[in-house]
Amino acid sequence: MNEVKIVLAGIGGYGTRYVRSLLQGEGKYPIKLVGAVDPYAEKSPCFHLITERNIPIYPSLERFYEVSGADMAIISTPIQYHCPHTCLALSHGSHVLCEKPLSATVDEAIKMIEARNKANKIAAIGYQWSYSEEIQALKQDIIRGLYGKPIRLKTLILWPRSETYYARGWAGKKRDSSGNLILDSVANNATAHYIHNMFYVLGSDVNTSARPSSVTAELYRANDIENYDTAALKAYTDNGAELLYYGSHAVDKKAGARFHYAFEKADIFYDDETGGKIIAHFHNGEKKDYGNPNLNSDNKIWSAVAAILGEGEIVCGLEAAMSQTICINAMQQSGGDIAEFPERMIRRGALFRNNDKGLFVEGLADRLKACYDQAALPAETGIDWAKAGELIRLN
Numbered sequence: 001m002n003e004v005k006i007v008l009a010g011i012g013g014y015g016t017r018y019v020r021s022l023l024q025g026e027g028k029y030p031i032k033l034v035g036a037v038d039p040y041a042e043k044s045p046c047f048h049l050i051t052e053r054n055i056p057i058y059p060s061l062e063r064f065y066e067v068s069g070a071d072m073a074i075i076s077t078p079i080q081y082h083c084p085h086t087c088l089a090l091s092h093g094s095h096v097l098c099e100k101p102l103s104a105t106v107d108e109a110i111k112m113i114e115a116r117n118k119a120n121k122i123a124a125i126g127y128q129w130s131y132s133e134e135i136q137a138l139k140q141d142i143i144r145g146l147y148g149k150p151i152r153l154k155t156l157i158l159w160p161r162s163e164t165y166y167a168r169g170w171a172g173k174k175r176d177s178s179g180n181l182i183l184d185s186v187a188n189n190a191t192a193h194y195i196h197n198m199f200y201v202l203g204s205d206v207n208t209s210a211r212p213s214s215v216t217a218e219l220y221r222a223n224d225i226e227n228y229d230t231a232a233l234k235a236y237t238d239n240g241a242e243l244l245y246y247g248s249h250a251v252d253k254k255a256g257a258r259f260h261y262a263f264e265k266a267d268i269f270y271d272d273e274t275g276g277k278i279i280a281h282f283h284n285g286e287k288k289d290y291g292n293p294n295l296n297s298d299n300k301i302w303s304a305v306a307a308i309l310g311e312g313e314i315v316c317g318l319e320a321a322m323s324q325t326i327c328i329n330a331m332q333q334s335g336g337d338i339a340e341f342p343e344r345m346i347r348r349g350a351l352f353r354n355n356d357k358g359l360f361v362e363g364l365a366d367r368l369k370a371c372y373d374q375a376a377l378p379a380e381t382g383i384d385w386a387k388a389g390e391l392i393r394l395n
Contacts, residue, residue, distance in 0.1 A: 003030035004305050007068075007094070009037040009061050009085055010076035011044040013168075014099060018076055019046040021298045023053065029305045035064050061085055065092045072308060074301075075099060078170050079188070080180040083108035090119040097304040099126045101192045102321040104181040106329055109322050116318060124304045124314055125321035127196050131299035134278055134290045136315065138268070139201045141288075147280070148264030150237075153198045154244035156372040157191040157256040158365050160351040161229070161249035162358035172225030185219075185227045188328045191247045194257055195233070198243045199323035201261070206315050209323040210237040212330065217389045218377055219335030222250035222346050222359045228338045230364065232377045235327060238395070244375055246368045250341070252351060252360040255369065326394065334389040342385050 011019050015038070022033045036050050041057045044050075050057060058064040061073070065088070073089035075082060075098040083103045086096050096116075102125050103109045116123040129135045141147065166172050173182050187195060202210035212235045219228040230248035237243060258271040266282040270293075278290040306312030341361045351358045371378055379388035 003032045004308060005032050005034045005069075005071045006074060007035040007037065007061075007064055007070040007072075007089075008033060008074045008076065009081075010078075010099075011036050011038045011041060011046055011050065013076075015076035016044060016046045017297070018074055018301075019044075019049060021301060022074075023049060028302055029309060031305060034070055035068055037061050037064055061088055065089075070094050072097065072304065078176075078182065079104050079184060080170070080176050080182045083112055086112050086123060087115040090115045090121050090123065093119065093121070095122040095304070095308045097124045097126055097300065100196065100321070100324075101125075101188055101328070102318060102325045104183045106322070106326055109318065109325050113318050122304065122307050122314060123318050124300070124307070125316050125318065126300045127193055127200070127316050127321060128297045128300050129193055129197050129293045130200055130316035130320070131303045132293040132296060133299075134293040135197065135201065136206070138278060138290050139203070139206070142201055142263075143204065147266045147268070150202055150239065150241035151262045151264065152242045152244065152375060153202075153259065153261045154372060154375060155194045155198060155246070155257065155259040156368065157194055157247045157258075158251045158368060159186075159190060159247075159249060159254055159256075160251055160358060160360065161190070162351050162356040164356055165249075165358070166223055166225060172223060172227050172229065174226045183227065183328060183332060185231065185328075186229055186247045186249045187231045187233070187245070187331065190249070191257070192324055192328075194247075194259065195245050195327060196321065196324040198245070198259075198261075199237065199327070200316070200320060202237060202239060202241060203320060206313065207317050207320050209320045210239050210241065211323050211394075212236070212243075212327045213238050213393070213395050215327055215330035215334055215392045215394065216377065217331035217334040218339070218379055218387060219331065219389070220250075220339045220341055220387075222341045222361050228335065230341075230361075230368075231331065231335070232368070232371060233327070233331060234377055242375075244372070246372050248364060248368060250359060250361045251365040252347070252349060253365060255365055330392045330394060334392045336390065339385075339387040345385070
């Protein structure tokens with residue numbers, strides 16, 4: 001294979017990053033973008049970059065495969081299309097790199113696995129941290145027992161999102177206009193990486209993740225959306241570790257991402273606000289610095305290409321990404337009807353330097369930080385607005 005021919009589905013939003021990376025072509029392997037797919041291609045900031053290189057643009061992936069083909073399809077479309085687009089590409093003989101999350105539902109994930117097996121092709125999911133040298137080094141040390149048994153892994157991500165963010169057609173929705181499940185939320189889109197990563201680093205080998213055995217979630221919203229903009233999660237894994245996640249878009253100031261992974265022999269920390277490095281603090285006083293996992297987000301492209309060429313292994317395939325989807329589906333069940341924050345707490349103001357406005361909950365950031373510090377769900381701390389979630393057992 002002289003070069004790997006790639007079709008990119010979705011050139012707006014996150015897809016713009018793929019466009020720029022693919023057109024730079026500065027990776028180890030020769031690639032060629034042979035088609036771009038987007039029904040609203042003209043709205044993409046990268047539209048001119050594609051057209052000036054005479055790369056064909058198609059209104060649908062079906063249309064692309066009617067007249068062309070590709071060694072690899074990159075799927076960067078909204079969540080509800082991850083399953084059908086992945087299955088379509090596989091059925092036409094393309095390997096697949098699909099953006100996170102894997103899919104809206106576990107049933108869709110199973111369909112994707114069946115389609116991959118039938119096509120005998122590679123299918124990877126674009127959780128970019130999983131492809132970083134830093135996360136891979138951490139995971140290998142966990143696997144070989146350097147830190148002993150995992151005890152508690154917790155993560156906090158408070159990322160404001162404006163009214164412009166929620167004005168997108170499918171943002172914050174449970175279903176699209178055709179009835180297809182999306183389950184878009186703070187936990188299943190912008191911060192999905194961090195839930196996945198807790199399961200992923202506890203996997204028994206490079207392409208597996210620990211599985212949730214139980215999930216309890218509290219789901220809240222301040223914005224006028226169908227789903228939740230704030231979530232607190234307590235899960236237990238099949239290997240006995242406790243996982244905690246606190247995420248919100250309904251805050252006025254950014255905090256995190258940060259995590260604290262507690263093991264028998266060490267505590268491992270990461271914080272965007274203090275250098276973005278993963279550092280292990282052993283109980284005997286020693287430290288190990290893994291570095292910053294955010295530096296090479298394009299690794300997922302080159303890792304997938306290497307696997308296609310038989311020069312590498314899949315590090316985050318469908319099964320490895322499935323734990324996050326299982327967890328998200330259980331969170332929706334556990335949280336039930338989304339709880340509304342009290343109106344007395346909701347404010348509207350500028351969330352970003354460009355004066356982009358949005359809703360936020362007064363005092364929420366501090367409350368969630370306190371829950372993170374205490375390793376407790378909001379309802380467990382006696383907060384008057386908190387609504388306890390149902391315990392969902394998964395095995």
